[in-house]
Amino acid sequence: MRTLSLMMVALAVAGCGDSAVQNAHKAVAYQLQDPGSAQFRADRELGDGSVCGEVNGKNSDGAYSGFGHYLARKGAEGFQVTLDPQARNPEAATACGYPLAAVQAPAPAPAPLPVAEASKGVGEIVGVKWSVQLVSTSAGSARLVSQKLKGYGYAAYVTHEDAVSRVYVGPFDSRSQATRKLDQLRREHKMRGVIVRYRGVGDLPAASVAHG
Secondary structure: OHHHHHHHHHHHHHOOOOOHHHHHHHHHHHOOOOHHHOEEEEEEEOOOOOEEEEEEOEOOOOOEOOOEEEEEEEEOOEEEEEEEOOOOOHHHHHHHOOOOOOOOOOOOOOOOOOHHHHOOOOOOOOOOOEEEEEEEEOHHHHHHHHHHHHHOOOOEEEEEEOOEEEEEEEEEOOHHHHHHHHHHHHHHHOOOOEEEEOOOHHHOOOOEEEOO
């Protein structure tokens, strides 16, 4: 319907003695949100009577949106207008001789994580094991706590370092597993603790690890 109305506008002015460029201006302005605000520049008439150029007009906020290319293609019943403000219409660009805007290629998808890393959650480190550190106390008390935890089915062990004995539960293959175990200890046994990296015997040259 809008195209038909546009053709009627072009036909109405065709017999008034206006030039092809003037008639094209009227047809192009009719396509704008505010036809009365149309500004034109770089107009030129093609060999077939079509007109190319640039047009600027006001948007819905009343501000000019900037000049953009247009092609007013001359037909038997008037002008058919193509507005190409971003210079991405191949037909209009070819007819009017302006370059198409470069289309930015989409960013490449990130490379998939290795299977071992993809299976771990946020904060995980591949190849690192984790433990729940519970209490720091004397050697005798630590052994009693460890034995009690083992009685409940936990994999408890004790380390002795700098005259301090610490009770742990673990190790676990992921931090999330250790976190779930700590939540269970808090919920069922009212025990507090922290998640730490598991340190094997080789990492404690000045200490001993007791799993019994």
